[in-house]
Amino acid sequence: MSRNLLLLSVFFIVLTSCKQEVQKKVTLREDVAFLANDSLQGRETGTPYEKEAARYLEERMRSIGLLPKGNAGTYFQTFSFKPKNDPHAEVQFVDGDSTITGTNVIGYIDNKADKTVIIGAHYDHLGMGGEGSLYADGEAIHNGADDNASGVAVLLQLAAKLKDTITQHNYLIMAFSGEEMGLLGSNYFSKNPTIDLSKANYMLNMDMVGRMREDKTLSISGTGTAPIWGQVLNSNNPGFKLVLSESGVGPSDHTSFYLQDIPVLHFFTGQHEDYHKPSDDFDKLNYEGMEMITDYILSVIYDLDNDAKLAFRKTKNESEETPRFKVALGVMPDYLFDGNGMRIDGVTDGRPAAVAGLQKGDVVIQLGDSTVTDMMSYMRALSIFEKGHATEVIVNRNGEKIKATISF
Structure with a gap:
């Protein structure tokens, strides 16, 4: 066993032994360090390494005190599909030979409320490279620290803070699989939900939130999907340079929920030279910036807590243009x-x-x-x-x- 894998195994054992200690504090850096470690081989969808990451997320959700909201009383929602030969074809969710199985990891905070907020981030990445990689020198581990261990780490911090707060909403906390292969996990969930989607108030998606720049630029997409978004985002802004985009359709998992007529937001700190390369590692992330984003999202959630259900609004599909x-x-x-x-x-x-x-x-x-x-x-x-x-x-x-x- 390698030294890295041994250290991860020890951390995993400690985390598992603390299942009942809801107050246990795990930092953003620790979550990213686990998910973006070489031992997980880039967390490619359907591999044993992605399943190891899913087990880690299961234990993290359990330790926070989230209820399981996958299938059959578990935290897991699995889905099987055939890889697409035609990139423009719709994916086929099927069981059988030549299929890949992805695993969404889903927890729930039940405040006995009439409305539910869905908060998500994808945890899969590119494995050893392959299609989607921008690395030209052969196979190498693509750890995906920013893309998207960063979003998952923020997701878990939000879950821990929301768990200790009684509000007028329930919260579905979801780590998506299959995003890099075409938003597959969120697509599957949107068509096979484990909650009543008619009670979903809005969906928040964190994808690549780990590389905030010195000028504190933060991109937020989906601001046209509900009339109130602009007002709430600006009034709670702690000092970010906001770049707002109205479209609810984009290359991340919020799109699957927008297509179900649910207001969405996608938080993003921008692309960089390490995007889809082996050099996207945990030591390059801006953890202070991630803390700021976590607190900002919380303030938005709290601001909307007593409001009526958000009105959904369709937006122009910028990708079609x-x-x-x-x-x-x-x-x-x-x-x-x-x-x-x-x-x-x-x-x-x-x-x-x-x-x-x-x-x-x-x-x-x-x-x-x-x-x-x-x-x-x-x-x-x-x-x-x-x-x-x-x-x-x-x-x-x-x-x-x-x-x-x-x-x-």
Whole structure:
């Protein structure tokens, strides 16, 4: 047994022995350190390593004092599916040969209330890489500390604090499986719920909340799904630089609940150079920022506690307007940038942007004949090019306009 695995086993045994000690304090750092440890091999859906993570979450929920709300009186809701050959096809939830089984982990706080708040975060990740990985040097463990051990750690802190507070809501606390394969766990739950979804007031999703920047930028999506969201988020803001987006549809698990006509919010601190790479490790997370986000979400929950059930509102599906690309620049956009242009948050070696000399921090303000004012205009400009094309790009680098030639 490796030293890392031995340490994790000891921690797991200690945690299990404390099942009845509801007051036991486990920190954000400790939860992330367990989930993002090499011994869990990247928590890929359906693997023994994901199941080990599920058992850890089961014990954490039990130690907090959550009631089991999975299937058959357990904390687990399993679902089996066939991997998709066509990325645009709908997943088939079936049992039988050639299937993968994922495991949602679900706990419940029963305050005997008429309304329930659903709070979730996905705990699966990419395993050794494969499809979805941005790592170019072969197989390696993708620990997914920010994506999304960070969200799960905040989820557990919220559960512990809500457990000790009697409010006018019940709380469903859910760690999703299968998010990286297409929001599978949340999709399955939304169609096979273990509570009455008609009593669900709203859903909060934490996905990648571990890398808050110095300027305290926090992205929140779904703000158009209930009329009251903007008011509540701004009035409780402790000093975040909020970047708000109305759409209830996005590449994370809140989408599954929005499609069931439930108001949603998705909290996100932004992408970074370690996204979907083995370098997304626990020592790079901003734990103080995660504490701030936890307290902020709690204040929002408490503010809404005595209000009537939130009114659901449909929003424009921004993903339907996203242009399709035949080429890529080879950069990581800064999705939290709210200035003029598209800020580059990372450059991939050997790709067109790197070859042209573009750098992290450059702000693309023109691509070909198109002026770039934001992310959408950047994507529209990029969508007209094909492999073999070349064009001029202009970037703002610390106030200086730099021209370069991009060859796709």
